[in-house]
Amino acid sequence: MTMPAYLLFAVSSGLIAxxxxxxxxxxxxxxxxxLDDFREIQQALQSNLARTRAATVCLQMDGGSGSAVIIxxxxxxxxxxxxxxxxxxxxxxxxxxxxELKGVSLGLNSETDSAMLQIIDEGPxxxxxxxxxxxxxxxxxxxxxxxxxxxxxxxxxxxxVGRLVRQANSTIQSDCMLIGxxxxxxxxxxxxxxxxIHSRVGASREESMHVPIREFQSHWDELKKGSFIGEGGFxxxxxxxxxFLGVITEEAKEGGLRITEVWEESVAAEVGLKMGDRIxxxxxxxxxxxxxSNKLTELGAGEKLKLKWISGEETKEETLKxxxxx
Amino acid sequence: MNKIxxxxxxxxxxxxxxxxxxxxxxxxxxxxxxxxxVQVSLQESSAVFYNNENSKLFIxxxxxxxxxxxxxxASELEEVxxxxxxxxxxxxxxxxLISRNDSWDVALVKIEAEGLKSVDLESKIExxxxxxxxxxxxxxxRFRRPRAGIVSANKREIPGGSPxxxxxxxxxxxxxxxxxxxxKESGAEKAGLKEGDELLEVDGTEIKDRDSFIKxxxxxSPGNVVKLKVKRAEETLDFEVELMARHKLFGGTxxxxxxxxxxxxQQSPRRTGFPMVLQHETTLSRRTVGGPIFTLDGEFVGxxxxxxxxxxxxxxxxxxxxKIVEDFQKSx
Numbered sequence: 001m002t003m004p005a006y007l008l009f010a011v012s013s014g015l016i017a018x019x020x021x022x023x024x025x026x027x028x029x030x031x032x033x034x035l036d037d038f039r040e041i042q043q044a045l046q047s048n049l050a051r052t053r054a055a056t057v058c059l060q061m062d063g064g065s066g067s068a069v070i071i072x073x074x075x076x077x078x079x080x081x082x083x084x085x086x087x088x089x090x091x092x093x094x095x096x097x098x099x100e101l102k103g104v105s106l107g108l109n110s111e112t113d114s115a116m117l118q119i120i121d122e123g124p125x126x127x128x129x130x131x132x133x134x135x136x137x138x139x140x141x142x143x144x145x146x147x148x149x150x151x152x153x154x155x156x157x158x159x160x161v162g163r164l165v166r167q168a169n170s171t172i173q174s175d176c177m178l179i180g181x182x183x184x185x186x187x188x189x190x191x192x193x194x195x196x197i198h199s200r201v202g203a204s205r206e207e208s209m210h211v212p213i214r215e216f217q218s219h220w221d222e223l224k225k226g227s228f229i230g231e232g233g234f235x236x237x238x239x240x241x242x243x244f245l246g247v248i249t250e251e252a253k254e255g256g257l258r259i260t261e262v263w264e265e266s267v268a269a270e271v272g273l274k275m276g277d278r279i280x281x282x283x284x285x286x287x288x289x290x291x292x293s294n295k296l297t298e299l300g301a302g303e304k305l306k307l308k309w310i311s312g313e314e315t316k317e318e319t320l321k322x323x324x325x326x
Numbered sequence: 327m328n329k330i331x332x333x334x335x336x337x338x339x340x341x342x343x344x345x346x347x348x349x350x351x352x353x354x355x356x357x358x359x360x361x362x363x364v365q366v367s368l369q370e371s372s373a374v375f376y377n378n379e380n381s382k383l384f385i386x387x388x389x390x391x392x393x394x395x396x397x398x399x400a401s402e403l404e405e406v407x408x409x410x411x412x413x414x415x416x417x418x419x420x421x422x423l424i425s426r427n428d429s430w431d432v433a434l435v436k437i438e439a440e441g442l443k444s445v446d447l448e449s450k451i452e453x454x455x456x457x458x459x460x461x462x463x464x465x466x467x468r469f470r471r472p473r474a475g476i477v478s479a480n481k482r483e484i485p486g487g488s489p490x491x492x493x494x495x496x497x498x499x500x501x502x503x504x505x506x507x508x509x510k511e512s513g514a515e516k517a518g519l520k521e522g523d524e525l526l527e528v529d530g531t532e533i534k535d536r537d538s539f540i541k542x543x544x545x546x547s548p549g550n551v552v553k554l555k556v557k558r559a560e561e562t563l564d565f566e567v568e569l570m571a572r573h574k575l576f577g578g579t580x581x582x583x584x585x586x587x588x589x590x591x592q593q594s595p596r597r598t599g600f601p602m603v604l605q606h607e608t609t610l611s612r613r614t615v616g617g618p619i620f621t622l623d624g625e626f627v628g629x630x631x632x633x634x635x636x637x638x639x640x641x642x643x644x645x646x647x648x649k650i651v652e653d654f655q656k657s658x
Contacts, residue, residue: 031349031356035363035622038458038474042622045476046456053455066332083332139346143456148637149583150331154482159455160607160637161476165346175352177607177637180331180583201586206353206609 024190027140041141041190045161048143048192053096053157054126056186058147059083059103059117060092067146067185068093068117069194070127075101075119076224078216079184080199081108081234084115086302087226093119098153107223111232112170112215113199115184116223128186131193134214140164144176144208146185146198158182162206164195170215172196175206199234238300243322245296245305247273249289256280256287256309267323274311281308301325331583353463353473353609361472364460367624368470369414370443372462372617373398373435375421378408386462386617387435388629389413390447390651394439397629397647399616400426401571401596403433411437415468425654428547430642431596431631434654445618445626447648453477453604459627461608461639462617475608475639482605484640486598490546490569494519498536505556512575513568520558527555543569571596587635594632603640604628610639 026032026040055070059079066083070076077093084091084105093101101121108115119125136142141163148158162176174187178201187196187210196210222229228237246266249257257279262268279287282295283306299305301324308317349355373387373396384406387398396411403409403423411418418437426433453459456476463473493512497504505523508515525533529552533539546552548571556563573595587593592611604627606619615630619641628641642650 031354032360034360037360038622042456042458042476046454049455064332080332138344139350149635155479155605157479158607158637159476159478161456162352163346163350165351167344177609179586179635179637182637183332206351 022191023135024141027137027190030139041161044141044190045143045159048188048190049159051126052128052143052145052186052188052192053159055128056096056145056147056157057101058094058151058181059184060094060151061085061089065147065150065181066183067181067198069145069186069197070119070125071130071194072127073124075103075121075123075125077103077117077119078186078194078197079115079117080197080211081110081113081115081232082199083184084108084117085235086238087228088304089302091117093117094147094151096157107219107225107227107229108235109215109219109223109229109232110235110237111230112211113232113234114197114211114216114219114223115235116216128188129193130213131189131191131195132217134212136164136189136193136195138164138167141190142174142176142187142195143190144174144178144182144185144187144198146178146182148179149181162208165206167212170211171199172210172212173202174208174210176208177206178208238302240300241297242301242325243296243299243303243305244301244325245320245322249279249292251289252278254278257289257292267320271307271318271320272311272316273307273309277309277311279307279309280315282306296322357474358463358472361460361474364620364622364624365470365472367620367626368460368462368472368618371445371626372413372470373437374412374465374470375403375406375409375616376412377406378410379406383465384409384613386614386630387411388616388618388647389442389444390647391444392440392442394418394437394442395424395651396421396435396437397616397651398433398435399594399596399631400428400431400433401573402594402612402616403435411435412467413437413439413442425657427650427653428549429599429601430646430650431600432629432642432650434651445644447626447644447651449626449644451621451625451627451644453621453627455479458622459606459608459619460622461606461610461619461630462614463608463610464614473608473610475606477604478607478638479605481602481643484598484600484603484634489544489572490548490550491572491575492519492543492552492567493570493575496525496536496539503533503536503539509575513570517554517565517567519554519556519565519567522558523563524557525554526557526562527553529553548574583635592633593635597632597634597640600631600640600642602643602646603631604643606639606641607637608639615639 068079089105093103106116144160160176166173246263246268248261252258306319385402387396424434493509493514495506503525628643632640
């Protein structure tokens with residue numbers, strides 16, 4: 001895959017004729033002066049809508065909904081950390097036409113609210129270009145897309161227009177209005193290049209905060225390989241030791257761990273572990289009391305654990321997601 | 327399911343941040359000034375409704391005839407007993423409510439005027455996502471201020487609406503239909519219905535079961551009166567109950583996005599249930615809908631009918647508005 005190219009561009013942007021070379025004239029006016037200025041903004045916006053709308057998706061998690069945008073043909077997606085919330089989580093991806101796809105969350109930065117996700121289904125997918133050179137300036141006209149309030153097939157993607165009104169290190173602000181469900185959705189310049197991801201709103205309704213694309217670029221590889229970055233407020237890492245399997249075991253004479261008790265309503269019960277079953281391997285290691293205890297001290301709720309066990313005559317293997325220790 | 331819709335509310339950016347002055351922003355005065363050619367259309371064909379009790383603007387209207395017919399938002403108009411209207415710079419003291427259409431939440435009002443500039447109900451303009459349209463923003467007594475936004479989503483029906491309700495819960499018991507809780511201030515309470523009353527007839531027809539009774543009520547509009555025959559102890563009693571709009575009795579439903587939108591001081595309480603709307607993203611509120619919207623060329627596009635939330639305003643498209651006016655004319 002060619003993604004690291006974005007990083008390359010980021011550090012060498014001075015050498016490249018800007019991706020926004022045909023910078024529209026209306027961006028260099030203090031404000032529109034005539035109706036023709038508005039018409040030019042409209043034309044630029046409309047010429048980019050079909051493509052950007054097609055790449056803007058709704059994300060559905062357990063009990064929650066946000067937005068996101070596809071940035072490569074094979075389905076790499078940018079969104080907000082407080083939308084995915086976790087690493088390696090299965091998330092439903094819905095396109096504007098209603099097509100449902102399977103996605104898995106990759107890394108996230110809990111300090112800046114950036115996150116990545118990969119669509120598992122086969123592409124090609126519609127995607128948008130990224131403003132690699134960080135060429136969008138204060139006062140530039142921008143537009144915002146998102147599945148405001150959750151997916152609504154009849155309504156489709158919700159479009160808003162505004163200007164870039166503030167810039168700070170890890171946040172940019174526009175006066176495109178946002179609402180619940182927009183989080184993780186894309187902010188574009190008038191060339192249709194992605195410049196930010198919706199993150200949060202301020203006290204007044206024209207205060208919309210976005211994560212600038214440079215924040216993604218500076219942690220691109222980490223995000224892509226699934227790292228949980230930072231200890232910020234946008235996502236909470238699960239606490240080591242908070243993971244709960246729901247079995248009591250003893251070492252078996254023939255090797256491995258014999259299950260002597262299974263909690264009702266535990267992940268163990270869910271995958272069908274039964275009293276008398278014998279666990280052979282834990283995360284690829286031969287099962288002993290020590291390995292089990294080490295793993296469970298290490299892992300938090302929601303994290304994954306691979307088990308191999310014998311139930312009756314049958315050998316089973318399953319990766320299960322730990323529950324929350326009661 | 328009560329879904330969490332992701333968006334965080336957070337403090338503003340630090341003041342040291344590089345910032346665009348407010349006059350240059352989307353709703354700022356510089357932008358407003360550039361829209362002045364369109365302001366002319368707003369000035370001529372908007373009506374402003376003022377409450378006589380506090381002299382405050384409470385809703386806009388759209389001029390649809392030279393001799394003073396005005397369309398406005400019915401559910402807001404009915405909240406105010408005594409009002410006057412301004413069109414252009416002129417004040418009209420005795421507006422009359424002629425008729426209303428509940429499925430669109432539109433009222434037709436007449437003022438004594440001549441030579442007004444009506445919007446063009448035959449306008450055949452097609453607008454798409456991203457098309458600029460201009461609405462009334464804030465207003466001065468003599469001057470309408472324009473505010474711009476773009477068409478933001480697919481044209482569509484908004485389901486829901488605000489059905490007519492009696493103001494009682496219903497309990498089905500041993501083949502009988504009984505009155506449960508009676509809501510305060512409802513038509514049922516005012517008429518004197520009491521918990522435990524057995525419902526026998528509505529408008530002269532026997533009530534067979536809960537479903538058919540509810541079906542009958544939903545065919546009615548708020549403001550309609552139904553005749554009920556009920557059995558209380560050994561007595562048979564007759565009541566006339568005025569039906570009320572559900573949102574008026576119970577308020578619109580409030581979710582987190584409604585709270586984010588400022589609740590019903592900002593949002594139109596009647597914001598669902600429209601046969602067809604054009605959606606745009608102009609920053610408007612409950613008090614600034616009802617007026618006309620125009621393209622940059624001053625072509626009439628429709629009439630704002632609801633501030634749905636902080637990012638969505640619904641307007642009745644011109645072709646639908648033409649039909650509404652035609653229906654009003656037929657029925658008068």
